[in-house]
Amino acid sequence: MNVIILSAIWGVLMMYVGFITKNKNVPTYVAIAGIILLLVVNWMEYLGMFFFNVDTKGMLEYDSFSLIFNQVILFSTLVYFLLSGSQVSSFKNNVSDLYALIFFIITGISVVAGFKSLLMLFIGIEIISIPLYVLAGSEKSNLKSNEAALKYFLMGAFSTGLMLMGIAFLYGNAGTFMLEGIQIGATEITPMLSIGLILLLCSMSFKVSAAPFHFWTPDVYDGSPTVFTSFMATIVKSAAFFAFFKLFQNAFGNIREEWGILVAIIAVFTLLIGNITAVFQQSFKRMLSYSSIAQAGFMLLGVFAMNSFAKQGLILYFAAYSLATIGIFAVLAKFKDHSIEAFNGFAKQYPLVALGMLICILSLAGIPLTAGFFAKYYMLLGVIEHGNMIWLAIFAVICAAVSVYYYFRVVQAIYFKETTIQADVTFSKPFAYIMLANAGLIIVLGIHPDWLLSYLNI
Amino acid sequence: MPVAELLFWFLTGLSLFGALMVVFSKNPVHSVLWLIVVFFAISGHYILMNAQFLAIVNLIVYAGAIMVLFLFVIMLMNMNTESEPQKNRWLRLAAIVSGGSLLLILVAALKDNKGSISGVSDLEGGIGLIQNLGKVLFTDYVIPFEISSVLFLSAMVGAVILGRKESANLKS
Numbered sequence: 001m002n003v004i005i006l007s008a009i010w011g012v013l014m015m016y017v018g019f020i021t022k023n024k025n026v027p028t029y030v031a032i033a034g035i036i037l038l039l040v041v042n043w044m045e046y047l048g049m050f051f052f053n054v055d056t057k058g059m060l061e062y063d064s065f066s067l068i069f070n071q072v073i074l075f076s077t078l079v080y081f082l083l084s085g086s087q088v089s090s091f092k093n094n095v096s097d098l099y100a101l102i103f104f105i106i107t108g109i110s111v112v113a114g115f116k117s118l119l120m121l122f123i124g125i126e127i128i129s130i131p132l133y134v135l136a137g138s139e140k141s142n143l144k145s146n147e148a149a150l151k152y153f154l155m156g157a158f159s160t161g162l163m164l165m166g167i168a169f170l171y172g173n174a175g176t177f178m179l180e181g182i183q184i185g186a187t188e189i190t191p192m193l194s195i196g197l198i199l200l201l202c203s204m205s206f207k208v209s210a211a212p213f214h215f216w217t218p219d220v221y222d223g224s225p226t227v228f229t230s231f232m233a234t235i236v237k238s239a240a241f242f243a244f245f246k247l248f249q250n251a252f253g254n255i256r257e258e259w260g261i262l263v264a265i266i267a268v269f270t271l272l273i274g275n276i277t278a279v280f281q282q283s284f285k286r287m288l289s290y291s292s293i294a295q296a297g298f299m300l301l302g303v304f305a306m307n308s309f310a311k312q313g314l315i316l317y318f319a320a321y322s323l324a325t326i327g328i329f330a331v332l333a334k335f336k337d338h339s340i341e342a343f344n345g346f347a348k349q350y351p352l353v354a355l356g357m358l359i360c361i362l363s364l365a366g367i368p369l370t371a372g373f374f375a376k377y378y379m380l381l382g383v384i385e386h387g388n389m390i391w392l393a394i395f396a397v398i399c400a401a402v403s404v405y406y407y408f409r410v411v412q413a414i415y416f417k418e419t420t421i422q423a424d425v426t427f428s429k430p431f432a433y434i435m436l437a438n439a440g441l442i443i444v445l446g447i448h449p450d451w452l453l454s455y456l457n458i
Numbered sequence: 459m460p461v462a463e464l465l466f467w468f469l470t471g472l473s474l475f476g477a478l479m480v481v482f483s484k485n486p487v488h489s490v491l492w493l494i495v496v497f498f499a500i501s502g503h504y505i506l507m508n509a510q511f512l513a514i515v516n517l518i519v520y521a522g523a524i525m526v527l528f529l530f531v532i533m534l535m536n537m538n539t540e541s542e543p544q545k546n547r548w549l550r551l552a553a554i555v556s557g558g559s560l561l562l563i564l565v566a567a568l569k570d571n572k573g574s575i576s577g578v579s580d581l582e583g584g585i586g587l588i589q590n591l592g593k594v595l596f597t598d599y600v601i602p603f604e605i606s607s608v609l610f611l612s613a614m615v616g617a618v619i620l621g622r623k624e625s626a627n628l629k630s
Contacts, residue, residue, distance in 0.1 A: 011611075011612075012611075059602065094619045100615055101612055101619075104608055104615075108608070119599070120602060120605075123602055123606050123609060127605070127609045127612060130612055131612045131615075131616055191568050192567075195563070195564060195567045195568065198563065
């Protein structure tokens with residue numbers, strides 16, 4: 001609750017900042033200050049200190065799972081601001097308004113983190129989506145950005161319609177929006193319940209870009225300005241996954257056997273399509289968007305398994321995936337040319353940045369000693385503990401092996417190819433250090449994941 | 459047959475027919491006009507459930523404001539049958555298959571429904587009256603109500619960002 005209110009207020013404050021000063025760096029500093037404030041406030045809520053005592057009638061409830069998730073999201077946003085803030089402020093105007101939209105999205109994410117009622121889920125998802133459509137189209141003179149925004153908006157609105165229809169059926173079945181009420185009624189499958197479940201499954205799969213609902217992802221991620229692709233591929237996707245997990249755990253947990261196979265099939269398709277298509281991409285940005293589909297397939301394993309391993313794994317996965325992808329996108333955003341060849345000999349020019357990027361890529365590929373390894377490990381552990389579908393775990397491992405191929409194409413370009421001089425790309429010293437700190441954090445999480453997971457009381 | 463039931467079936471038929479006409483009309487302006495018919499029929503349903511406030515709001519917001527917007531957009535885009543782009547045959551086939559599957563699932567699941575939907579009673583119960591609605595909105599549902607203000611604020615900010623001229627340096 002602390003985060004919801006303060007983040008909304010800070011969003012309004014951001015708009016005033018643009019009103020007061022014309023200096024473009026000031027909004028970035030104010031945004032960083034705001035995120036640090038939110039981090040502190042969220043941590044205080046974890047420790048049991050509340051600033052606002054609001055009676056939510058049971059519609060919002062925060063347990064340690066939600067709060068740690070919030071903390072991961074806020075921290076990723078902090079890293080995002082630190083690394084990509086200069087890119088946001090390079091927009092011609094509206095810089096502070098763009099930051100305001102990001103803060104509103106964070107409000108939506110913390111609504112999603114604690115929802116206990118389908119109504120809150122809907123409002124949270126909408127608060128996340130609508131500013132994102134704007135962010136996707138914020139580069140107004142770029143046709144691809146316009147296309148991305150329109151595509152995202154139409155597809156997103158359609159999937160929201162599906163979600164609303166599903167919610168309506170569930171309400172008709174149970175007579176309540178509360179997840180507990182739906183859970184109690186969900187001991188046997190009634191027609192209305194099954195339709196509601198399927199519609200919600202489809203719309204949530206759309207939001208997390210799982211196959212076969214992934215068709216919007218490459219175009220939208222590719223067309224949007226790279227800074228905002230970074231935001232929507234990491235932080236927003238994590239939030240959508242959290243909503244997915246929480247909804248299916250708290251509303252449909254009793255009838256897991258009925259929908260487990262559906263989620264398993266979606267996960268298989270997502271892993272297969274994401275990984276295989278990523279192999280053939282020439283553009284780095286497009287490859288990353290397919291790789292984000294592939295990573296979504298892995299996270300779906302957590303939704304499928306739905307035990308304590310899955311919970312821990314998801315939190316770790318959000319952290320590992322967000323930090324690594326934000327790092328890579330921050331570097332990529334400085335390039336005009338988004339092909340993999342543009343990175344040829346990058347390590348000779350900027351050894352420190354290249355090292356940070358290398359560790360991010362290794363983490364995405366799931367190499368041991370990086371956070372990505374343990375994230376994937378927990379997911380597989382969850383599936384094995386679930387017990388029914390070991391083949392799913394085997395399939396996921398094979399797909400992870402495929403993913404190494406396309407991630408290492410970038411590593412090869414960075415370290416082993418002849419240099420092509422990128423005159424327009426410059427990295428400041430602080431940027432390199434933050435990249436390295438980010439990479440260090442990824443390694444720490446990869447050596448000792450309990451450092452994060454011990455805060456979860458599961 | 460009591461009047462309420464008769465009205466119910468009439469409105470149901472009207473809304474279904476209107477919805478079908480929205481889809482089948484060749485002329486987009488006719489589609490929009492049929493959509494207005496659908497909204498009126500649905501408002502009639504609300505009144506049957508004694509939800510007067512919802513009925514009026516549905517008329518004002520949807521049939522009034524949003525439909526006018528639709529009409530304006532369609533007129534500005536100057537859409538007519540000649541300028542309609544040729545649709546890909548495979549796309550059409552895919553649309554039929556996917557839409558048909560959804561219909562199949564909906565029918566297959568709902569045919570077993572016993573029709574035991576409780577909580578809705580015709581012409582009685584004051585739950586839809588504006589007084590009760592207001593009370594519920596500002597007591598039980600005040601949190602979603604307040605939080606949705608963030609949604610509208612962000613939508614407004616977004617509209618301003620997208621609508622503002624790119625190069626203008628705010629001199630004027």
